[in-house]
Amino acid sequence: MTSPREHASPLLTEPDRETAVQRLQEAYAEERISREEMDEGLGHVLTAKTRSELESALASLPDEPPGATATIAAAGGRIVRRGMWRVPRNLTVASAFGRVHLDLSRAVFEHPVVDIELQVGTGRARITVPRDAVVDVEDLHTGWKDLRYRPGRGSRSGGPTIRITGTMGFGRLKIRHARR
Incomplete structure:
Protein backbone atom coordinates (compact mmCIF):
# COMPACT_ATOMS: atom_id res chain seq x y z
CA MET A 1 0.00 0.00 0.00
CA ALA A 59 -4.28 24.24 -17.96
CA SER A 60 -6.62 26.73 -19.64
CA LEU A 61 -3.80 28.34 -21.64
CA PRO A 62 -4.11 27.69 -25.37
CA ASP A 63 -1.57 25.33 -26.83
CA GLU A 64 1.58 26.76 -28.27
CA PRO A 65 1.72 26.83 -32.06
CA PRO A 66 2.02 23.28 -33.44
CA GLY A 67 5.40 22.19 -34.73
CA ALA A 68 7.31 24.60 -32.48
CA THR A 69 10.68 22.93 -32.11
CA ALA A 70 13.75 24.33 -30.43
CA THR A 71 17.16 23.44 -31.83
CA ILE A 72 20.49 23.62 -30.08
CA ALA A 73 23.36 23.10 -32.49
CA ALA A 74 27.15 23.39 -32.55
CA ALA A 75 29.74 22.17 -35.01
CA GLY A 76 32.32 21.71 -32.27
CA GLY A 77 32.80 22.52 -28.62
CA ARG A 78 30.27 22.00 -25.86
CA ILE A 79 26.52 22.25 -25.67
CA VAL A 80 25.42 22.75 -22.07
CA ARG A 81 21.96 23.42 -20.64
CA ARG A 82 21.47 23.29 -16.88
CA GLY A 83 19.72 25.03 -14.04
CA MET A 84 16.25 26.48 -14.45
CA TRP A 85 15.36 26.41 -18.12
CA ARG A 86 12.09 25.76 -19.89
CA VAL A 87 12.08 22.53 -21.87
CA PRO A 88 10.17 22.80 -25.17
CA ARG A 89 7.84 20.04 -26.33
CA ASN A 90 10.30 19.10 -29.12
CA LEU A 91 14.02 19.67 -28.74
CA THR A 92 16.66 18.84 -31.33
CA VAL A 93 20.30 18.74 -30.22
CA ALA A 94 22.88 18.56 -33.00
CA SER A 95 26.64 18.39 -32.48
CA ALA A 96 29.16 17.27 -35.08
CA PHE A 97 32.20 17.19 -32.75
CA GLY A 98 32.07 17.89 -29.06
CA ARG A 99 30.23 17.18 -25.86
CA VAL A 100 26.58 17.57 -24.98
CA HIS A 101 25.32 17.97 -21.42
CA LEU A 102 21.61 18.43 -20.81
CA ASP A 103 20.68 18.70 -17.15
CA LEU A 104 16.90 18.48 -16.89
CA SER A 105 16.85 17.93 -13.11
CA ARG A 106 15.83 21.53 -12.33
CA ALA A 107 14.24 22.32 -15.68
CA VAL A 108 10.61 23.39 -16.03
CA PHE A 109 8.44 20.92 -17.92
CA GLU A 110 5.27 22.42 -19.35
CA HIS A 111 4.37 19.28 -21.28
CA PRO A 112 3.87 15.77 -19.88
CA VAL A 113 5.80 14.27 -22.83
CA VAL A 114 9.00 15.79 -24.22
CA ASP A 115 10.76 14.55 -27.36
CA ILE A 116 14.51 15.04 -27.56
CA GLU A 117 16.19 14.21 -30.86
CA LEU A 118 19.95 13.76 -30.65
CA GLN A 119 22.16 14.07 -33.72
CA VAL A 120 25.65 13.61 -32.31
CA GLY A 121 28.52 12.68 -34.61
CA THR A 122 31.67 12.34 -32.50
CA GLY A 123 31.70 13.06 -28.80
CA ARG A 124 29.95 12.21 -25.60
CA ALA A 125 26.48 13.14 -24.45
CA ARG A 126 25.16 13.14 -20.91
CA ILE A 127 21.53 13.73 -19.94
CA THR A 128 20.39 14.07 -16.34
CA VAL A 129 16.64 13.62 -16.00
CA PRO A 130 14.35 14.39 -13.04
CA ARG A 131 14.09 11.72 -10.41
CA ASP A 132 10.46 10.92 -11.28
CA ALA A 133 10.90 10.99 -15.08
CA VAL A 134 10.12 8.07 -17.34
CA VAL A 135 12.70 7.70 -20.12
CA ASP A 136 12.04 6.01 -23.47
CA VAL A 137 15.14 5.28 -25.59
CA GLU A 138 13.71 2.64 -27.92
CA ASP A 139 14.12 4.79 -31.05
CA LEU A 140 17.68 5.89 -30.31
CA HIS A 141 20.38 4.45 -32.55
CA THR A 142 23.89 4.12 -31.19
CA GLY A 143 26.88 3.50 -33.42
CA TRP A 144 30.19 2.78 -31.82
CA LYS A 145 29.37 2.51 -28.12
CA ASP A 146 26.35 1.30 -26.21
CA LEU A 147 23.97 3.47 -24.28
CA ARG A 148 24.49 3.68 -20.52
CA TYR A 149 21.14 3.97 -18.81
CA ARG A 150 19.66 2.35 -15.76
CA PRO A 151 15.97 3.15 -15.18
CA GLY A 152 15.21 4.85 -11.86
CA ARG A 153 14.03 2.66 -9.04
CA GLY A 154 10.33 2.92 -8.36
CA SER A 155 9.72 5.85 -10.65
CA ARG A 156 6.82 7.81 -9.16
CA SER A 157 3.89 8.82 -11.27
CA GLY A 158 3.51 12.45 -12.13
CA GLY A 159 6.91 12.99 -13.69
CA PRO A 160 7.48 13.84 -17.33
CA THR A 161 7.99 11.22 -20.03
CA ILE A 162 11.17 11.94 -21.98
CA ARG A 163 11.47 10.22 -25.36
CA ILE A 164 15.00 10.28 -26.71
CA THR A 165 15.45 9.51 -30.38
CA GLY A 166 18.07 10.14 -33.05
CA THR A 167 21.60 8.93 -33.60
CA MET A 168 24.76 8.77 -31.50
CA GLY A 169 27.72 8.21 -33.83
CA PHE A 170 31.17 7.67 -32.30
CA GLY A 171 30.48 8.50 -28.71
CA ARG A 172 28.59 7.34 -25.69
CA LEU A 173 25.31 8.57 -24.31
CA LYS A 174 24.92 8.37 -20.56
CA ILE A 175 21.50 9.00 -19.02
CA ARG A 176 20.97 9.15 -15.28
CA HIS A 177 18.22 10.15 -12.88
CA ALA A 178 18.86 13.08 -10.54
CA ARG A 179 19.51 12.13 -6.95
CA ARG A 180 17.44 14.93 -5.45
Missing part, protein backbone atom coordinates in the same frame (compact mmCIF):
# COMPACT_ATOMS: atom_id res chain seq x y z
CA THR A 2 1.29 3.46 -0.82
CA SER A 3 1.38 6.28 1.64
CA PRO A 4 -0.44 9.59 1.01
CA ARG A 5 2.94 11.34 0.91
CA GLU A 6 3.94 9.41 -2.24
CA HIS A 7 0.97 10.88 -4.12
CA ALA A 8 1.36 14.41 -2.80
CA SER A 9 2.31 17.00 -5.37
CA PRO A 10 5.73 18.60 -4.73
CA LEU A 11 5.75 22.07 -3.22
CA LEU A 12 6.35 24.98 -5.55
CA THR A 13 9.63 26.80 -5.76
CA GLU A 14 9.89 30.48 -6.59
CA PRO A 15 11.54 29.76 -9.99
CA ASP A 16 8.54 27.52 -10.86
CA ARG A 17 6.17 30.35 -9.97
CA GLU A 18 8.23 32.91 -11.92
CA THR A 19 8.21 30.70 -15.01
CA ALA A 20 4.42 30.30 -14.78
CA VAL A 21 3.97 34.08 -14.47
CA GLN A 22 6.22 34.58 -17.51
CA ARG A 23 4.24 32.02 -19.48
CA LEU A 24 0.97 33.85 -18.74
CA GLN A 25 2.50 37.18 -19.69
CA GLU A 26 3.84 35.75 -22.96
CA ALA A 27 0.42 34.30 -23.83
CA TYR A 28 -1.14 37.73 -23.23
CA ALA A 29 1.56 39.51 -25.26
CA GLU A 30 0.98 37.07 -28.14
CA GLU A 31 -2.78 37.77 -27.86
CA ARG A 32 -3.60 34.14 -27.12
CA ILE A 33 -5.48 35.16 -23.92
CA SER A 34 -7.36 38.26 -22.83
CA ARG A 35 -6.34 40.67 -20.08
CA GLU A 36 -9.02 39.20 -17.79
CA GLU A 37 -7.77 35.65 -18.41
CA MET A 38 -4.22 36.74 -17.62
CA ASP A 39 -5.30 38.49 -14.39
CA GLU A 40 -7.30 35.44 -13.29
CA GLY A 41 -4.39 33.10 -14.12
CA LEU A 42 -1.92 35.31 -12.24
CA GLY A 43 -4.18 35.18 -9.19
CA HIS A 44 -4.18 31.38 -9.25
CA VAL A 45 -0.42 31.14 -9.92
CA LEU A 46 0.48 33.53 -7.10
CA THR A 47 -1.64 31.63 -4.56
CA ALA A 48 -0.70 28.09 -5.69
CA LYS A 49 1.22 26.04 -3.12
CA THR A 50 1.90 22.83 -5.06
CA ARG A 51 2.93 22.00 -8.61
CA SER A 52 -0.44 20.36 -9.31
CA GLU A 53 -2.22 23.60 -8.31
CA LEU A 54 0.14 25.50 -10.62
CA GLU A 55 -0.50 23.09 -13.49
CA SER A 56 -4.27 23.42 -13.09
CA ALA A 57 -3.90 27.22 -13.13
CA LEU A 58 -2.07 26.97 -16.49
Whole structure:
Protein backbone atom coordinates (compact mmCIF):
# COMPACT_ATOMS: atom_id res chain seq x y z
CA MET A 1 0.00 0.00 0.00
CA THR A 2 1.29 3.46 -0.82
CA SER A 3 1.38 6.28 1.64
CA PRO A 4 -0.44 9.59 1.01
CA ARG A 5 2.94 11.34 0.91
CA GLU A 6 3.94 9.41 -2.24
CA HIS A 7 0.97 10.88 -4.12
CA ALA A 8 1.36 14.41 -2.80
CA SER A 9 2.31 17.00 -5.37
CA PRO A 10 5.73 18.60 -4.73
CA LEU A 11 5.75 22.07 -3.22
CA LEU A 12 6.35 24.98 -5.55
CA THR A 13 9.63 26.80 -5.76
CA GLU A 14 9.89 30.48 -6.59
CA PRO A 15 11.54 29.76 -9.99
CA ASP A 16 8.54 27.52 -10.86
CA ARG A 17 6.17 30.35 -9.97
CA GLU A 18 8.23 32.91 -11.92
CA THR A 19 8.21 30.70 -15.01
CA ALA A 20 4.42 30.30 -14.78
CA VAL A 21 3.97 34.08 -14.47
CA GLN A 22 6.22 34.58 -17.51
CA ARG A 23 4.24 32.02 -19.48
CA LEU A 24 0.97 33.85 -18.74
CA GLN A 25 2.50 37.18 -19.69
CA GLU A 26 3.84 35.75 -22.96
CA ALA A 27 0.42 34.30 -23.83
CA TYR A 28 -1.14 37.73 -23.23
CA ALA A 29 1.56 39.51 -25.26
CA GLU A 30 0.98 37.07 -28.14
CA GLU A 31 -2.78 37.77 -27.86
CA ARG A 32 -3.60 34.14 -27.12
CA ILE A 33 -5.48 35.16 -23.92
CA SER A 34 -7.36 38.26 -22.83
CA ARG A 35 -6.34 40.67 -20.08
CA GLU A 36 -9.02 39.20 -17.79
CA GLU A 37 -7.77 35.65 -18.41
CA MET A 38 -4.22 36.74 -17.62
CA ASP A 39 -5.30 38.49 -14.39
CA GLU A 40 -7.30 35.44 -13.29
CA GLY A 41 -4.39 33.10 -14.12
CA LEU A 42 -1.92 35.31 -12.24
CA GLY A 43 -4.18 35.18 -9.19
CA HIS A 44 -4.18 31.38 -9.25
CA VAL A 45 -0.42 31.14 -9.92
CA LEU A 46 0.48 33.53 -7.10
CA THR A 47 -1.64 31.63 -4.56
CA ALA A 48 -0.70 28.09 -5.69
CA LYS A 49 1.22 26.04 -3.12
CA THR A 50 1.90 22.83 -5.06
CA ARG A 51 2.93 22.00 -8.61
CA SER A 52 -0.44 20.36 -9.31
CA GLU A 53 -2.22 23.60 -8.31
CA LEU A 54 0.14 25.50 -10.62
CA GLU A 55 -0.50 23.09 -13.49
CA SER A 56 -4.27 23.42 -13.09
CA ALA A 57 -3.90 27.22 -13.13
CA LEU A 58 -2.07 26.97 -16.49
CA ALA A 59 -4.28 24.24 -17.96
CA SER A 60 -6.62 26.73 -19.64
CA LEU A 61 -3.80 28.34 -21.64
CA PRO A 62 -4.11 27.69 -25.37
CA ASP A 63 -1.57 25.33 -26.83
CA GLU A 64 1.58 26.76 -28.27
CA PRO A 65 1.72 26.83 -32.06
CA PRO A 66 2.02 23.28 -33.44
CA GLY A 67 5.40 22.19 -34.73
CA ALA A 68 7.31 24.60 -32.48
CA THR A 69 10.68 22.93 -32.11
CA ALA A 70 13.75 24.33 -30.43
CA THR A 71 17.16 23.44 -31.83
CA ILE A 72 20.49 23.62 -30.08
CA ALA A 73 23.36 23.10 -32.49
CA ALA A 74 27.15 23.39 -32.55
CA ALA A 75 29.74 22.17 -35.01
CA GLY A 76 32.32 21.71 -32.27
CA GLY A 77 32.80 22.52 -28.62
CA ARG A 78 30.27 22.00 -25.86
CA ILE A 79 26.52 22.25 -25.67
CA VAL A 80 25.42 22.75 -22.07
CA ARG A 81 21.96 23.42 -20.64
CA ARG A 82 21.47 23.29 -16.88
CA GLY A 83 19.72 25.03 -14.04
CA MET A 84 16.25 26.48 -14.45
CA TRP A 85 15.36 26.41 -18.12
CA ARG A 86 12.09 25.76 -19.89
CA VAL A 87 12.08 22.53 -21.87
CA PRO A 88 10.17 22.80 -25.17
CA ARG A 89 7.84 20.04 -26.33
CA ASN A 90 10.30 19.10 -29.12
CA LEU A 91 14.02 19.67 -28.74
CA THR A 92 16.66 18.84 -31.33
CA VAL A 93 20.30 18.74 -30.22
CA ALA A 94 22.88 18.56 -33.00
CA SER A 95 26.64 18.39 -32.48
CA ALA A 96 29.16 17.27 -35.08
CA PHE A 97 32.20 17.19 -32.75
CA GLY A 98 32.07 17.89 -29.06
CA ARG A 99 30.23 17.18 -25.86
CA VAL A 100 26.58 17.57 -24.98
CA HIS A 101 25.32 17.97 -21.42
CA LEU A 102 21.61 18.43 -20.81
CA ASP A 103 20.68 18.70 -17.15
CA LEU A 104 16.90 18.48 -16.89
CA SER A 105 16.85 17.93 -13.11
CA ARG A 106 15.83 21.53 -12.33
CA ALA A 107 14.24 22.32 -15.68
CA VAL A 108 10.61 23.39 -16.03
CA PHE A 109 8.44 20.92 -17.92
CA GLU A 110 5.27 22.42 -19.35
CA HIS A 111 4.37 19.28 -21.28
CA PRO A 112 3.87 15.77 -19.88
CA VAL A 113 5.80 14.27 -22.83
CA VAL A 114 9.00 15.79 -24.22
CA ASP A 115 10.76 14.55 -27.36
CA ILE A 116 14.51 15.04 -27.56
CA GLU A 117 16.19 14.21 -30.86
CA LEU A 118 19.95 13.76 -30.65
CA GLN A 119 22.16 14.07 -33.72
CA VAL A 120 25.65 13.61 -32.31
CA GLY A 121 28.52 12.68 -34.61
CA THR A 122 31.67 12.34 -32.50
CA GLY A 123 31.70 13.06 -28.80
CA ARG A 124 29.95 12.21 -25.60
CA ALA A 125 26.48 13.14 -24.45
CA ARG A 126 25.16 13.14 -20.91
CA ILE A 127 21.53 13.73 -19.94
CA THR A 128 20.39 14.07 -16.34
CA VAL A 129 16.64 13.62 -16.00
CA PRO A 130 14.35 14.39 -13.04
CA ARG A 131 14.09 11.72 -10.41
CA ASP A 132 10.46 10.92 -11.28
CA ALA A 133 10.90 10.99 -15.08
CA VAL A 134 10.12 8.07 -17.34
CA VAL A 135 12.70 7.70 -20.12
CA ASP A 136 12.04 6.01 -23.47
CA VAL A 137 15.14 5.28 -25.59
CA GLU A 138 13.71 2.64 -27.92
CA ASP A 139 14.12 4.79 -31.05
CA LEU A 140 17.68 5.89 -30.31
CA HIS A 141 20.38 4.45 -32.55
CA THR A 142 23.89 4.12 -31.19
CA GLY A 143 26.88 3.50 -33.42
CA TRP A 144 30.19 2.78 -31.82
CA LYS A 145 29.37 2.51 -28.12
CA ASP A 146 26.35 1.30 -26.21
CA LEU A 147 23.97 3.47 -24.28
CA ARG A 148 24.49 3.68 -20.52
CA TYR A 149 21.14 3.97 -18.81
CA ARG A 150 19.66 2.35 -15.76
CA PRO A 151 15.97 3.15 -15.18
CA GLY A 152 15.21 4.85 -11.86
CA ARG A 153 14.03 2.66 -9.04
CA GLY A 154 10.33 2.92 -8.36
CA SER A 155 9.72 5.85 -10.65
CA ARG A 156 6.82 7.81 -9.16
CA SER A 157 3.89 8.82 -11.27
CA GLY A 158 3.51 12.45 -12.13
CA GLY A 159 6.91 12.99 -13.69
CA PRO A 160 7.48 13.84 -17.33
CA THR A 161 7.99 11.22 -20.03
CA ILE A 162 11.17 11.94 -21.98
CA ARG A 163 11.47 10.22 -25.36
CA ILE A 164 15.00 10.28 -26.71
CA THR A 165 15.45 9.51 -30.38
CA GLY A 166 18.07 10.14 -33.05
CA THR A 167 21.60 8.93 -33.60
CA MET A 168 24.76 8.77 -31.50
CA GLY A 169 27.72 8.21 -33.83
CA PHE A 170 31.17 7.67 -32.30
CA GLY A 171 30.48 8.50 -28.71
CA ARG A 172 28.59 7.34 -25.69
CA LEU A 173 25.31 8.57 -24.31
CA LYS A 174 24.92 8.37 -20.56
CA ILE A 175 21.50 9.00 -19.02
CA ARG A 176 20.97 9.15 -15.28
CA HIS A 177 18.22 10.15 -12.88
CA ALA A 178 18.86 13.08 -10.54
CA ARG A 179 19.51 12.13 -6.95
CA ARG A 180 17.44 14.93 -5.45
